[in-house]
Amino acid sequence: MSASGAEPTAGGERGKLPQMSSAEYKPVPYRPERVGHEDSIARGRAFFDSMDGRRSVRFFSDDPVPREVIELAIKTASTAPSGAHRQPWTFVVISDPEVKKQIRIAAEDEERKSYEGGRMPADWIEALAPLGTDWRKSYLETVPYIVVQFEQITGFDDEGAPQKNYYVRESNGIASGLFIAALHQMGLSTLTHTPSPMGFLSKILGRPKNERPFVLYPIGYATADATVPDIARKPLERVSVWDPKPSKD
Numbered sequence: 001m002s003a004s005g006a007e008p009t010a011g012g013e014r015g016k017l018p019q020m021s022s023a024e025y026k027p028v029p030y031r032p033e034r035v036g037h038e039d040s041i042a043r044g045r046a047f048f049d050s051m052d053g054r055r056s057v058r059f060f061s062d063d064p065v066p067r068e069v070i071e072l073a074i075k076t077a078s079t080a081p082s083g084a085h086r087q088p089w090t091f092v093v094i095s096d097p098e099v100k101k102q103i104r105i106a107a108e109d110e111e112r113k114s115y116e117g118g119r120m121p122a123d124w125i126e127a128l129a130p131l132g133t134d135w136r137k138s139y140l141e142t143v144p145y146i147v148v149q150f151e152q153i154t155g156f157d158d159e160g161a162p163q164k165n166y167y168v169r170e171s172n173g174i175a176s177g178l179f180i181a182a183l184h185q186m187g188l189s190t191l192t193h194t195p196s197p198m199g200f201l202s203k204i205l206g207r208p209k210n211e212r213p214f215v216l217y218p219i220g221y222a223t224a225d226a227t228v229p230d231i232a233r234k235p236l237e238r239v240s241v242w243d244p245k246p247s248k249d
Ligand code: IYR
Pocket: 111, 128, 131, 133, 134, 135, 193, 194, 195, 196
């Protein structure tokens, strides 16, 4: 059995898989750097220590950010694995103060309805209490850049005909993680903001029907007096299970 699973199974006609067209599958050699154990651990520790220092930030300065920082973060996000390698995302970059203002007004409108208009259930409001969030999003006008990641529910083939995408949410989630990791590595701060509902972003940003807003990121430098909630991450034992036994039933 090859890794592609392209061979017909023993089950005869019924279990037969379509023959993969060899004309379309053209692999090239891949030789990732082989790293010794000590170096692996040293690199892993350094990366973990750096990423463990990342926090979601809500206090931003208006200090300028080089355009290349945003370009690099988007390019890094786009290295994410994706369903059928469709890369079903669009990162929309906003630097125009007028558009930022429109986004702030629309986002605060929605958030006010959620927080104070009874749209968020009590348990949700309670869950957010330790984070100190409310409907006010003034940072949306302060930051030098807002990026909105859109998920492409469908895409287009080379002829421009609509084409199905696969694992769109999962692919976008992975790209989002890489995006915020890249920003953190470059010394920038951000927040994965999901004003709900986010439909207003499609309108303000003139996005086509096949795209849906996924996450909004205000991006900039944290202010010198920025604060974050006093919360801790779960220890390894609470986020992993090693060599579990099969269940009896
Ligand atoms: N979208 C709201 C509410 C909110 C929801 C979750 I889940 C958070 O972790 C934080 C906030 C807001 O941005 O305030």
